[in-house]
Amino acid sequence: MSDTERGSGATAARRARPFAASTLALAFAVALAPAPAERAATGTQPAVDGEAERASIETWRAERIRRLTSDTGxxxxxxxxxxxxxxxxxxxxxxxxxxxxxxxxxxxxxxxxxxxxxxxxxxxxxxxxxxxxxxxxxxxxxxxxxxxxxxxxxxxxxxxxxxxxxxxxxxxxxxxxxxxxNFRGFSYFPVSTDWVFDARFEPYEPAQRLKIVNILGMEEDAVSPGAVLFTRDGREWRLDTVLESPADQELFIMFADETSGRETYGAGRFLYIPLPE
Missing domain, CATH: 2.60.200.20 (Tumour Suppressor Smad4)
Structure with missing residues (x-):
């Protein structure tokens, strides 16, 4: 995976577009925590230790810098x-x-x-x-x-x-x-836990195949084993997931919002979550 900025800092879009299930023009969110499949997609915000969250993100940012500046970065x-x-x-x-x-x-x-x-x-x-x-x-x-x-x-x-x-x-x-x-690091928005949600995982039976256009303009097939669902301000939102390799223990999510290309990375936001049990 390309190195991209983790989505749990920053500003979330205030005018989001609903997710279209047939595309990967995904809607808004900044972090998701997968929950058991039987849990309703209520958008419940779990208790989050703010200091622990900030420390975790700082650790991730430092590791990102290490990767980017390495011989293979x-x-x-x-x-x-x-x-x-x-x-x-x-x-x-x-x-x-x-x-x-x-x-x-x-x-x-x-x-x-x-x-x-x-x-x-x-x-x-x-x-x-x-x-x-x-x-x-x-x-x-x-x-x-x-x-x-x-x-x-x-x-x-x-x-x-x-x-x-x-x-x-x-x-x-x-x-x-x-x-x-000459790399001098990144500027970040303040870390916020306002967009950390519990979400329900809805598996696809069978898994769906999605068409993704990569940064080189080439179309590639991707396997989507399911979607995560959550609610925000009374509306339900749905994000397709991608399993990049059959042996992976995490799912990849791609989405964009109205800050993409202006306040945040133009290609959108990328997020990994653990495979639901």
Whole structure:
């Protein structure tokens, strides 16, 4: 999951739109606590220890900063190149299909060869590409959807294969990315427990399949095992959940409100909750 700001701080929308069950343009809320399925969706606000809640969120924020600023954090990302069938040359020269401007690379360091939905690196001698600290000549690459991806290195660059909606691409990190070096943290709204609700989980039998458009504009299928329901100001609201992996022990919720893109993250708000028993 991408790193996104947890939704239990901040300002909730005061003019929310009702949830449309057929879409993921979800309504408003800032935090949900799942309750047993037999419990009514009354929007009951549980007793919350404000100090404990603030401490928990501060811990989460610190961990988020640690992740973002790590060698594998989002602040190191510098490029994403989708591969075409056949050879995809890469290097410093602008004549390459993938231009990676780093002094550690040769003008043309080699090619990523895409064939039959598999990617093989064919590096030129002296191209400046290594794997596990050793120079690389030719190597079959594992994509991130197949397990731990094969990570190649050149100077401060790290690159590896990702798969999204059936498309294969090269994602590039730069450990010296200025966004990482110059990062000064985030500004937050004050922590509030006003939007912490008990909610009822309503399972779907069978699970539903939802279409989600990712940040790259690609449509992907997602499995929704059910929805959480709660009431606010006398109205019932419904949020679809997503199970990202069959082995997961938590559900993912995506929603937006009228602050999205102005006071909060433009893509909406993201929340994880434990799997209901």
């Amino acid at each position: 989002w602040l190191t990302l510098t490029g994403l190149f989708w591969l075409k069938e056949g050879e995809n040359s890469f290097g410093r020269s602008s004549s390459n299909a993938l231009v990676l401007d780093n002094p550690s690379l040769a003008d043309t360091a080699g090619s990523f060869v895409l064939h039959d939905h598999r990617v093989r690196l064919v590096a030129r001698p002296g191209g400046g590409v290594t794997h596990d600290g050793h120079a690389v000549g030719s190597l079959d690459l594992v994509a991130d959807t197949q397990g731990e991806p094969t990570v190649l290195a050149s100077g401060s660059l790290r690159f590896f294969i990702i798969e999204r909606a059936g498309n294969l691409g090269v994602r590039v990190r730069d450990l010296d990315n200025p966004h990482r070096r």
